[in-house]
Structure formats: structure tokens, C-alpha cells
Amino acid sequence: MTDTAYPDLALVIDGEVIGAGARDGIDVIDPATGDTLGVLPKATRADLDRALDAAQRSHRDWRATPLDTRVGILKKTAALIRERAQDIGRIATREQGKPLKEAIGETLYAANLFEWMAEESRRTYGRVLVRPPGQLARVTYEPVGPVAAFAPWNFPALNVARKLAPALAAGNAIIVKPAEETPATALAILQALIDAGLPAGAAQMVFGDPAEVSGHLLGSPIIRKLSFTGSVPVGKHLMKLAADHAIRTTMELGGHAPVLVFDDADIDRTLDLIAPNAFRNSGQVCVSPTRFYVQSGVYDRFVKAFGERVAAMKVGNGLDDATTMGPLANPRRPEAVGRMVDDAKAKGARVVSGGERIDGPGMFFQPTVLADVPIEADIMNDEPFGPVALFCPFDTPDQAIEQANRLPFGLASYVFTENGRQANRVADLIEAGMVAVNHGSVSAIDAPFGGIKDSGHGLEDGAEGLKAFMVSKTVHQA
Structure with missing residues (x-):
């Protein structure tokens, strides 16, 4: 270092x-x-x-x-x-x-x-x-x-x-x-x-x-x-x-970006693209993928593999070459994220990985994966702006679209499917200023960046x- x-x-x-x-x-x-x-x-x-x-x-x-x-x-x-x-x-x-x-x-x-x-x-x-x-x-x-x-x-x-x-x-x-x-x-x-x-x-x-x-x-x-x-x-x-x-x-x-993963998606490629993106800058990104809606047929497999990748992340000082995720930016963030995670756990969310503040100097919080998060949990409605990924299953595309559009935010969204017609339909119906289809980023210097709604x-x-x-x-x- x-x-x-x-x-x-x-x-x-x-x-x-x-x-x-x-x-x-x-x-x-x-x-x-x-x-x-x-x-x-x-x-x-x-x-x-x-x-x-x-x-x-x-x-x-x-x-x-x-x-x-x-x-x-x-x-x-x-x-x-x-x-x-x-x-x-x-x-x-x-x-x-x-x-x-x-x-x-x-x-x-x-x-x-x-x-x-x-x-x-x-x-x-x-x-x-x-x-x-x-x-x-x-x-x-x-x-x-x-x-x-x-x-x-x-x-x-x-x-x-x-x-x-x-x-x-x-x-x-x-x-x-x-x-x-x-x-x-x-x-x-x-x-x-x-x-x-x-x-x-x-x-x-x-x-x-x-x-x-x-x-x-x-x-x-x-x-x-x-x-x-x-x-x-x-x-x-x-x-x-x-x-x-x-x-x-x-x-x-602000945002609270939905990620729609369909059962025909290339699971390994999807994980390669979206798992690191969810914890980039410790999740302190307005377009960070946060609400993962995964089709029932691949839900358990996807959540397990996602959690394994997150558990292997190296948290530490950003000047250390081995670090893959640094601290949160100020003392307010670990406290706010901790409150939201505790609320979700109290309401029935299952901790797959992380879930706690890291003791010691600095503003560190474990990269966290929560599954089966109920819709009434605070973190499902308010932007976490921290290292937390939330998972819920869905059965039909319309259910996923309804959940994606449920909140007043409309900044970024992500869709993973190998069905071209489905990709076009979902991208059209999602209410967001930016949509990434089988892609991990919504930002480019020559493309407009911005949102709708709140x-x-x-x-x-x-x-x-x-x-x-x-x-x-x-x-x-x-």
C-alpha cells in the first residue's frame, strides 16, 4: 500500500x-x-x-x-x-x-x-x-x-x-x-x-x-x-x-435500480456483470443495482452463487492492492445501512452474506446479500446507498415489471434474458431513464445520463x- x-x-x-x-x-x-x-x-x-x-x-x-x-x-x-x-x-x-x-x-x-x-x-x-x-x-x-x-x-x-x-x-x-x-x-x-x-x-x-x-x-x-x-x-x-x-x-x-433476471438468462455471464457492479464504490452509486427480481426457476441457484461471490470479496483500505471494496464515505452511511438491514431482518429477510458493520477504525460495512426481502421492509422502498443487494423471486414477466415500476424512482434498471422479444418488451415497459440489457453499465460519455419521476x-x-x-x-x- x-x-x-x-x-x-x-x-x-x-x-x-x-x-x-x-x-x-x-x-x-x-x-x-x-x-x-x-x-x-x-x-x-x-x-x-x-x-x-x-x-x-x-x-x-x-x-x-x-x-x-x-x-x-x-x-x-x-x-x-x-x-x-x-x-x-x-x-x-x-x-x-x-x-x-x-x-x-x-x-x-x-x-x-x-x-x-x-x-x-x-x-x-x-x-x-x-x-x-x-x-x-x-x-x-x-x-x-x-x-x-x-x-x-x-x-x-x-x-x-x-x-x-x-x-x-x-x-x-x-x-x-x-x-x-x-x-x-x-x-x-x-x-x-x-x-x-x-x-x-x-x-x-x-x-x-x-x-x-x-x-x-x-x-x-x-x-x-x-x-x-x-x-x-x-x-x-x-x-x-x-x-x-x-x-x-x-x-x-436518487435511484433504487431494479434488476430483472429471467430464467433463460446466461447465469454465469449475468453474475460476472452484475455482482461486482452491485458493490462498486461500496454500493454508493445512484445507478447501483439494488433490487434483484429473479425468476423462480433460477432463483435459488442465482442467490446462492451471488452470495458466494460476495462472501469472497476483500474489504479494506482502498490503497491496498488486494482490496475489492473500500469503506463507506462517512460515519452517517454505516449507521443508516445498518438500520435498514436490521429492519429487513426483523421483517423476515434472510441473510445470505454479510449483514453487519465491521468493527475497528474506519467506516466499514460487510458486503451484504439479503434474500426473500418483504415488500414492506424499509430497504425495499428507500435507496440503501450502501453495500446491500436485495433478492425477491417472481413467476411472470408482468410481475417483475410491476415490481420494477412500483417505486417513485426512475433512474437506472437492468434486464438479463436471452429472449430478444422479451428484452425489447421489458425495456419498453420499465419506467427509467436508462436501461441496460445484458449489460452491466448505463453510463457512457457520448450517451445521455439521467432519470425520470423522482x-x-x-x-x-x-x-x-x-x-x-x-x-x-x-x-x-x-
Whole structure:
């Protein structure tokens, strides 16, 4: 296990790096050890006002910057992130906990996103409408305006990149508030932008009390776009704040992804794809497969084989090469997961593997498999956001579809069947923004990422993710 130095923490406002000094601070904790990594300065109201002023001023300059220049800066950013991926990954593992291999892979994905958005910004084509001779009507796309973005801790490099890359590619200035649990990773991504030549003020990073920061930024008429990734309750609260100034919103909220496994599925391949995915990042993933509905003919076999794979997982510090699952990100998560697992057991769920918090330093919880989980268990209705897979049998496809659509969430879902007609029908009927059929992932830089129902609205990634930071203008000319 190789250690890495943890960097100094700061705010970045109008090009100035502002350290802790005499300001109020927030301790950043290593979730694998419980040790304090550093102290993060909290932004004051004056800091936030300064950030808003800089965003308004810088937006005018950045949107007027030639496209080739903007593209060049973003592509250089991608190159710098790739060069620094090992170091950024180690920082992410120390403050977030995920295995180093996962953290480095996430960092490289973030670099790819910057490069893709840079190139896609060349293709924000408008259109010309048919009119009588001598008249013209054209539709163009313009930057939406200064952006306020809020990113969570579970993917500290990628979540920040999903805000910065498309906003800047579209020509907007942006203020980002990453999670206070994982600030150094976010600052490393911003530093790559700065080193690539991004003008001061075009992108700024602030930290502090989440409610105070969001309320102040969204209370300003300067902000014209809100991009948020996080929980359903917080997302709905921010939408209410945004409504006062009719701020456009992209909301990537929670999920509780169903997995439908039919008796004609290739069981071994399905296990290879979905079992590791269920415990990626210790299950702290909004698209994590959580509710497994398995057809009765293969239910017992599938649950047994799944549990055996999970029992063989190595839980430990993410910097240890042997680790396949790290800690949960903060003290709140083991407590919340433990309560939900205990409730499920009390209501009749059968423990196949795990089920308990791991004693010792750090925020560890056993990778857990629960079978025959009753529908009234809390964990079947509320997103666990932890290392838990839940299993229930079904007999007919319609029963599985009914259960998949039962909850108010609609982010991701997974289907495994070798019957092509059945795959098409189920994919059509499932209520979700993303469906994976015989596949373990729903994310790609060139494909839209987002949900429906309480899982939010608007899209990230792909052409849609870039257009989310633009507005259309129609010009009628005679």
C-alpha cells in the first residue's frame, strides 16, 4: 500500500486561491482510518458575493472567447488529468475510500468527458427554416448564463467534471460547490483547468455549509442555470429555491435500480456483470443495482452463487492492492445501512452474506446479500446507498415489471434474458431513464445520463448534456 501526500485545501474565487487562515473550517476525514486529512475553509457571504460578481463578469468574456481557444483549453485539461490520474486517484481514495483502481478509472473517465465535450461544442448546430424568398428564420444555440453546480462525494472527480466540462464547453462561467467530504479531488480537477489556461473567474470553487451556499447562490439573479447531483429531498428543495428566479435546472437525483433476471438468462455471464457492479464504490452509486427480481426457476441457484461471490470479496483500505471494496464515505452511511438491514431482518429477510458493520477504525460495512426481502421492509422502498443487494423471486414477466415500476424512482434498471422479444418488451415497459440489457453499465460519455419521476429531470453526458447548458434563440428576418 503506497501513501500519497494530501494537498492543502482552499477556495478558488476569481482566480485567487484562498486558504483556511483564520476562517472557520471543516475537517476532512479519511473514511478508511478515521484520521483527519486536512481542514477545508468555509466560504463567507462576502466570498460568495465575490464569486457571483466574478462569474457574471467572466461569463461575458468566456462566451466571447473564440471556439478554437475554448476547445484547446478543455482538450489540454483532459491531457493534464490523464497525466495526473495516478495522483488524483490516490487523493480520491484517501478522502472517499473507493479502491485505487476504481478511483484512477473514474479520473480517466473524467478526462475523456472533457475531451468529448470540447469536440462536441463544435457541433452545436442551429438550423434554417423554410420561408418565402427574401425572408429568413434561423434557430441558434447560446450559452445559458452563469451556472451554479453542486456535486456529491461518491464520484469526486467525475461528478465535478460532469458540471465543469459541459458548462465551459457551452461557453458559460460556473461556480461549483463540490462535497465537503471530498474537496481535494475536485480542486485537482479545477487545477488542471487552470493550468490549461482557463481564465480567472470562468470556473470557481467554493465550500461551506451546503444550505447557506446554495441559498445564497440561488438567491442571486446572476445565476441562470442550476445543475445538481444528490438526494431527492435536497434536489426538490433546490428546485424550489431556483423557482424564485426561474433558474433552469438539471437534477440527477436518487435511484433504487431494479434488476430483472429471467430464467433463460446466461447465469454465469449475468453474475460476472452484475455482482461486482452491485458493490462498486461500496454500493454508493445512484445507478447501483439494488433490487434483484429473479425468476423462480433460477432463483435459488442465482442467490446462492451471488452470495458466494460476495462472501469472497476483500474489504479494506482502498490503497491496498488486494482490496475489492473500500469503506463507506462517512460515519452517517454505516449507521443508516445498518438500520435498514436490521429492519429487513426483523421483517423476515434472510441473510445470505454479510449483514453487519465491521468493527475497528474506519467506516466499514460487510458486503451484504439479503434474500426473500418483504415488500414492506424499509430497504425495499428507500435507496440503501450502501453495500446491500436485495433478492425477491417472481413467476411472470408482468410481475417483475410491476415490481420494477412500483417505486417513485426512475433512474437506472437492468434486464438479463436471452429472449430478444422479451428484452425489447421489458425495456419498453420499465419506467427509467436508462436501461441496460445484458449489460452491466448505463453510463457512457457520448450517451445521455439521467432519470425520470423522482429521480430527476434533465440530462448529463452526450449531446444532451451539452445542450442542457445552452438556450435556443429563434431569429425571424424579413
